[in-house]
Amino acid sequence: MDRLKGKVALISGGARGQGAAEARLFVQEGASVVIGDVLDAEAARTAAQINANRRAAAAVHLDVTRAADWRAAVDACGREFGGLDILVNNAGVFNTTGLEDTTEELWDTIVNINQKGVWLGMKFAVPAMRQRGGGSIINISSVAGLTGSTGSTAYHGTKGAVRLLTKAAAVQYGPEKIRVNSVHPGIIATQMIDIIPKEQRERFTSFVPLRREGTADDVARMVLFLASDDASYVTGAEFVVDGGLTAT
Amino acid sequence: MDRLKGKVALISGGARGQGAAEARLFVGEGARVVIGDVLDAETAKTADQINSKAGTRAAMAVHLDVTRAADWRAAVETCTREFGGLDILVNNAGIANSGGVEDTSEEEWDSVINVNQKGVWLGMKFAVPAMRKRGGGSIVNISSIYGIIGSGGSAAYHASKGAVRLLTKSAAVQYAGDKIRVNSVHPGVILTPMVEMASREQLQPVIDMAPMKRVAQPEEVGWCVVFLASDEASFVTGAELVVDGGYTAV
Numbered sequence: 347m348d349r350l351k352g353k354v355a356l357i358s359g360g361a362r363g364q365g366a367a368e369a370r371l372f373v374q375e376g377a378s379v380v381i382g383d384v385l386d387a388e389a390a391r392t393a394a395q396i397n398a399n400r401r402a403a404a405a406v407h408l409d410v411t412r413a414a415d416w417r418a419a420v421d422a423c424g425r426e427f428g429g430l431d432i433l434v435n436n437a438g439v440f441n442t443t444g445l446e447d448t449t450e451e452l453w454d455t456i457v458n459i460n461q462k463g464v465w466l467g468m469k470f471a472v473p474a475m476r477q478r479g480g481g482s483i484i485n486i487s488s489v490a491g492l493t494g495s496t497g498s499t500a501y502h503g504t505k506g507a508v509r510l511l512t513k514a515a516a517v518q519y520g521p522e523k524i525r526v527n528s529v530h531p532g533i534i535a536t537q538m539i540d541i542i543p544k545e546q547r548e549r550f551t552s553f554v555p556l557r558r559e560g561t562a563d564d565v566a567r568m569v570l571f572l573a574s575d576d577a578s579y580v581t582g583a584e585f586v587v588d589g590g591l592t593a594t
Numbered sequence: 595m596d597r598l599k600g601k602v603a604l605i606s607g608g609a610r611g612q613g614a615a616e617a618r619l620f621v622g623e624g625a626r627v628v629i630g631d632v633l634d635a636e637t638a639k640t641a642d643q644i645n646s647k648a649g650t651r652a653a654m655a656v657h658l659d660v661t662r663a664a665d666w667r668a669a670v671e672t673c674t675r676e677f678g679g680l681d682i683l684v685n686n687a688g689i690a691n692s693g694g695v696e697d698t699s700e701e702e703w704d705s706v707i708n709v710n711q712k713g714v715w716l717g718m719k720f721a722v723p724a725m726r727k728r729g730g731g732s733i734v735n736i737s738s739i740y741g742i743i744g745s746g747g748s749a750a751y752h753a754s755k756g757a758v759r760l761l762t763k764s765a766a767v768q769y770a771g772d773k774i775r776v777n778s779v780h781p782g783v784i785l786t787p788m789v790e791m792a793s794r795e796q797l798q799p800v801i802d803m804a805p806m807k808r809v810a811q812p813e814e815v816g817w818c819v820v821f822l823a824s825d826e827a828s829f830v831t832g833a834e835l836v837v838d839g840g841y842t843a844v
């Protein structure tokens with residue numbers, strides 16, 4: 347119940363899906379959370395649901411590609427809850443387009459959100475964490491950052507980038523007690539993968555040793571571990587939550 | 595001498611350093627090469643030197659800014675027009691940066707990501723249709739050991755090289771059916787103009803940490819690229835070749 351007691355977290359893309367699951371779980375474990383997303387109404391609703399018991403969540407407008415939005419979101423953590431200890435770089439967009447069919451416009455959109463967004467988040471969160479004497483950053487990559495597939499070219503590129511950006515930041519900020527790790531979810535049942543046809547999802551699932559899709563809560567519990575002091579000697583590391591998919 | 599006989603290669607960033615070494619080795623093994631770079635004068639000089647040594651017109655220089663789709667289209671067209679097709683692409687152009695997460699500006703971030711990452715994607719995008727016409731091909735993407743491990747700085751460089759590593763695997767899966775192989779190469783510290791900008795004090799600790807205790811010559815990477823480009827590597831795709839004197843093995 348108290349694994350994050352007294353800590354303040356900022357979660358990007360927290361309006362729904364995995365980010366919302368993490369926000370709920372973090373608050374259950376005693377944290378306060380700022381939820382940043384471009385879906386303002388959904389972010390506000392998610393925060394309001396969490397606040398039904400105690401006021402522990404605030405929603406802010408955050409487009410992760412904009413430095414000014416990140417600055418304001420980190421300011422909100424300080425103003426509302428007194429500081430920042432945990433950053434979950436969770437916002438992301440998915441697409442299945444292959445290498446040649448990808449246009450420059452689509453490429454730029456995906457790279458900006460999934461990759462530049464993660465860097466900007468760390469850039470603005472680190473000074474605030476430094477003031478607290480340390481912190482924990484969790485970057486949501488994907489199994490698509492570990493292995494290839496027949497499409498999703500730009501997505502693979504960005505998730506591979508997040509994996510290494512994580513290790514670079516872990517080396518850089520280790521001496522300041524800021525831990526940085528990446529999480530690599532497999533097939534997780536959220537709105538993101540509604541674009542994949544049902545038969546294809548069933549075929550994917552048949553390759554998963556645990557023979558099921560993951561839930562947002564499956565991932566959230568891993569993120570909770572990395573955010574908490576239980577992971578105090580864990581940094582620069584990668585964690586799959588994929589039912590064994592990449593183990594085969 | 596004939597490991598690449600009859601093949602046509604396009605090498606980005608081939609004016610100097612590793613790209614120029616690869617162009618020389620490729621021609622020595624019987625290939626013809628188109629060298630693309632933004633350093634037009636140096637590119638022309640490199641091509642001239644190769645041609646006078648070979649005694650035949652086996653190398654051509656083109657202006658190629660890897661961030662521009664139109665330049666890639668023109669470079670691939672040159673391969674076809676001048677040498678009849680395209681079999682090998684070496685995505686070698688790259689720029690380094692030393693800034694960490696906080697002290698990198700958006701401008702610096704964008705330029706490193708555009709050259710090192712978007713440039714690799716664009717190169718593949720325009721090379722694949724030409725390779726398909728030849729019934730297959732080999733793409734070699736130059737990542738870095740900084741695409742495998744972290745360091746105390748170079749945030750954008752790490753991100754871009756990590757992206758190249760996965761772009762490589764994704765393209766390998768996508769084009770295996772077209773007999774186009776795609777692999778990544780991960781050099782350690784290689785003595786080229788990129789590294790010569792660093793001071794001895796910056797380099798020495800890195801050298802000391804590598805089991806072989808020395809830097810490498812560009813040809814030591816070049817031979818690895820020759821192997822991957824050649825039919826000797828006919829069952830090798832989606833793989834990572836580390837050339838680092840053991841640096842990442844410890």
Ligand SMILES: NC(=O)c1ccc[n+]([C@@H]2O[C@H](COP(=O)([O-])OP(=O)(O)OC[C@H]3O[C@@H](n4cnc5c(N)ncnc54)[C@H](O)[C@@H]3O)[C@@H](O)[C@H]2O)c1
Pocket residue numbers: 358359360361362363364365382383384385408409410411435436437438439440459486487488489530531532533534535536537538539
């Ligand atoms: N669902 C999966 O199977 C799966 C697998 C591996 C990794 N992931 C990753 O998990 C993370 C969470 O995804 P999810 O499954 O919860 O999907 P989701 O689509 O439900 O959630 C993504 C959230 O990010 C937000 N977002 C998108 N662009 C944004 C921007 N520019 N600024 C701020 N927020 C933005 C969306 O509005 C949404 O709320 C993503 O990074 C995704 O790539 C998902």
Ligand SMILES: NC(=O)c1ccc[n+]([C@@H]2O[C@H](COP(=O)([O-])OP(=O)(O)OC[C@H]3O[C@@H](n4cnc5c(N)ncnc54)[C@H](O)[C@@H]3O)[C@@H](O)[C@H]2O)c1
Pocket residue numbers: 606607608609610611612613630631632633658659660661685686687688689690709736737738739780781782783784785786787788789
């Ligand atoms: N030298 C090392 O220690 C080392 C280590 C690991 C990886 N690498 C990688 O090896 C590759 C070759 O680098 P190098 O060591 O020969 O360095 P280099 O600086 O000598 O060569 C890089 C070449 O890329 C060209 N280039 C830069 N921007 C370009 C653009 N927009 N369009 C076209 N060409 C462009 C440069 O003009 C130059 O000729 C790079 O991708 C680099 O990241 C180098």
